Amino acid sequence: MQLSDKELWTLIHGMGLGALFLLAFGGGLAGLWSLRSKLVTEEGIAERTPRLLLGTTVMALVAWLTVIVGTWIVYPWYRAKPPEGLDLTVQSDALRDFPRYWLLASEETAEWHKFGMEWKEHVAFLAPFLATAVAVAVIYYGTQLIRRGEIRRAMLIFFTLAFAAAAVAGLFGALITKAAPVA
Amino acid sequence: MQTTDTMQTKPNGPVAAVFLAAGIGSLVMGILVVLNEVNADISSFLKFDANFGLGSGVGALSGKATLSILAFLASWLVLGLLLRGKEVKFGPVLTIALILVAGGFLLTFPPVFEIFAPA
Numbered sequence: 001m002q003l004s005d006k007e008l009w010t011l012i013h014g015m016g017l018g019a020l021f022l023l024a025f026g027g028g029l030a031g032l033w034s035l036r037s038k039l040v041t042e043e044g045i046a047e048r049t050p051r052l053l054l055g056t057t058v059m060a061l062v063a064w065l066t067v068i069v070g071t072w073i074v075y076p077w078y079r080a081k082p083p084e085g086l087d088l089t090v091q092s093d094a095l096r097d098f099p100r101y102w103l104l105a106s107e108e109t110a111e112w113h114k115f116g117m118e119w120k121e122h123v124a125f126l127a128p129f130l131a132t133a134v135a136v137a138v139i140y141y142g143t144q145l146i147r148r149g150e151i152r153r154a155m156l157i158f159f160t161l162a163f164a165a166a167a168v169a170g171l172f173g174a175l176i177t178k179a180a181p182v183a
Numbered sequence: 184m185q186t187t188d189t190m191q192t193k194p195n196g197p198v199a200a201v202f203l204a205a206g207i208g209s210l211v212m213g214i215l216v217v218l219n220e221v222n223a224d225i226s227s228f229l230k231f232d233a234n235f236g237l238g239s240g241v242g243a244l245s246g247k248a249t250l251s252i253l254a255f256l257a258s259w260l261v262l263g264l265l266l267r268g269k270e271v272k273f274g275p276v277l278t279i280a281l282i283l284v285a286g287g288f289l290l291t292f293p294p295v296f297e298i299f300a301p302a
Contacts, residue, residue, distance in 0.1 A: 067248070071238075071241060071244060071245070071248050072238040072241060072245075075240075075241055075244065076238065076239060076240030076241055077240075079240060079242060080240060114293065115293050115294075118293045119291065119292060119293050121244055122212060122213075122216050122244075122247065122291035123288065123291045123292075125208075125209075125212050125247075125248060125251055125252075126208075126209045126212065126284065126287050126288065126291070129204075129205040129208040129209055129251075129255050130205050130209070130284065132201065132205065132255075133198075133201045133202045133204070133205040136197075136198065136201045137198045137201070137202075140193065140197055140198055141192065141193065141198070144191075144192040144193060147191060147192050148192055148195070150273045150274065150277075151195060151198055151273060154202060154273065154277045154280075157277070157281070158202065158205065158280075158284075161284060161288075165288070
């Protein structure tokens with residue numbers, strides 16, 4: 001049982017960082033949602049804030065790592081050009097090593113690239129921008145966040161949008177990898 | 184208007200700055216996606232891997248990613264300096280930031296940006 005470098009990086013990008021992102025989102029969302037003065041005491045705020053800080057900061061860092069690894073390490077393998085002379089209109093075994101071209105070789109799979117990958121590779125970048133804004137707000141306000149209802153609500157919206165962008169990217173990443181794995 | 188709560192906490196300017204910067208970074212990504220479709224010269228320029236050695240085999244995504252990250256960081260820096268120590272109305276800030284983010288989501292959606300591609 002062995003993993004190639006390509007499989008390992010694809011695993012790190014999708015499963016490793018992806019799972020961490022989900023965990024951090026769950027923790028961060030629960031922390032933000034429950035951070036209301038009528039729900040927690042002063043002691044509760046002091047106890048929850050470090051966890052909220054951890055959840056939002058990890059989510060932002062993981063979002064950055066995911067897009068950087070995805071764009072500059074995994075994506076070039078996905079879009080690698082086949083050698084001259086290889087028939088690009090037939091989904092042959094030889095074309096399997098070139099996922100983008102393999103998908104485009106058939107009308108039945110072409111939309112995985114034209115719609116799925118084209119959307120995924122761009123929308124994914126919104127996640128680190130949005131998640132960073134949320135993490136910065138937690139770092140800046142700390143325990144004072146409890147008295148900033150309007151900012152907490154804005155953070156919940158941004159946090160959810162960051163998750164939505166990452167979810168689109170993650171879902172299409174998984175489906176495209178199933179159709180044409182980078183290996 | 185300052186409430187008891189806002190007086191007891193730090194001014195919200197720095198947070199407003201990063202929320203707006205996130206919106207700007209998102210919209211810049213969307214605009215670059217469209218420009219890449221519209222103009223072949225811009226598409227060539229965006230190949231930062233070939234033009235500036237930023238990665239290998241990434242294509243135009245290297246430029247789109249780099250420029251949108253720079254837009255996010257630069258706007259965060261500028262707005263951060265402008266809003267440092269200030270208390271702003273956060274409702275309008277959030278509305279503007281959400282419009283920018285919505286633009287980013289919309290323009291990165293293939294059925295939308297393909298409208299701009301030459302036939």
